[in-house]
Amino acid sequence: MNSDEFLAQIAEEVQVCKKCDLHFSRKHGVSGEGLTSAEIMFIGEGPGFHENQQGRPFVGAAGRFLDELLELVDMQRQQVFIGNVVKCRPPGNRDPRPEELAACDVFLERQIQAINPKVIVTLGRFSMERFIPHAKISEVHGKAMRIKGRLVVPMYHPAAALHQPSLRSSVEGDFNQLPDLIASAESAPELETNTPEEKPDPKQLSMF
Ligand code: URA
Ligand code: SF4
Numbered sequence: 001m002n003s004d005e006f007l008a009q010i011a012e013e014v015q016v017c018k019k020c021d022l023h024f025s026r027k028h029g030v031s032g033e034g035l036t037s038a039e040i041m042f043i044g045e046g047p048g049f050h051e052n053q054q055g056r057p058f059v060g061a062a063g064r065f066l067d068e069l070l071e072l073v074d075m076q077r078q079q080v081f082i083g084n085v086v087k088c089r090p091p092g093n094r095d096p097r098p099e100e101l102a103a104c105d106v107f108l109e110r111q112i113q114a115i116n117p118k119v120i121v122t123l124g125r126f127s128m129e130r131f132i133p134h135a136k137i138s139e140v141h142g143k144a145m146r147i148k149g150r151l152v153v154p155m156y157h158p159a160a161a162l163h164q165p166s167l168r169s170s171v172e173g174d175f176n177q178l179p180d181l182i183a184s185a186e187s188a189p190e191l192e193t194n195t196p197e198e199k200p201d202p203k204q205l206s207m208f
Contacts, residue, residue, distance in 0.1 A: 028054065029055070046090055052089035085126050147190075156174075
């Protein structure tokens with residue numbers, strides 16, 4: 001299977017997944033979309049109202065802001081991949097629960113393996129914690145870390161930044177740095193941590 005087929009397969013599995021309670025209220029699973037060979041992957045939290053209706057990531061107000069942020073650095077959605085840590089909408093946009101994050105993680109893990117991006121931009125706290133456990137977003141946002149060969153750049157969530165001027169200028173500033181960060185990807189400091197992404201999982205590989 002090539003990466004297009006891998007990602008299509010994941011999207012199909014997400015639509016019928018019942019591994020956590022979020023499937024009860026889902027209209028559409030939102031596996032993510034974009035270039036399957038993207039160098040940059042943006043990872044948000046989970047679908048909101050509009051995403052659940054349409055089955056696409058970041059299509060509401062936060063999504064329009066994300067589009068503006070991408071424009072700041074002359075990027076388009078089609079050049080990147082956009083996904084979330086949970087693929088089904090938490091009711092009323094509540095925070096995803098630890099057991100939901102854990103149940104859904106295998107999909108994100110497989111997406112990262114298939115896309116193999118150089119850079120992962122985490123949007124918001126839940127996505128950051130998946131890569132940099134116990135970090136404080138106010139301290140680490142905009143700082144690139146190399147995690148087992150991949151550059152991870154945590155940023156504030158566009159939905160939070162949309163209505164808070166200080167976070168907004170912070171996320172805009174972080175986005176503006178992205179091209180330089182990507183260019184200097186090789187020299188970013190390595191973070192010593194065990195990320196789920198890098199755990200060898202021969203079983204998973206041999207399934208396909
Ligand atoms: N917020 C997210 O975290 N993800 C989306 O897809 C939409 C809004
Ligand atoms: Fe499955 Fe993830 Fe949806 Fe839970 S959120 S039902 S684990 S796809």
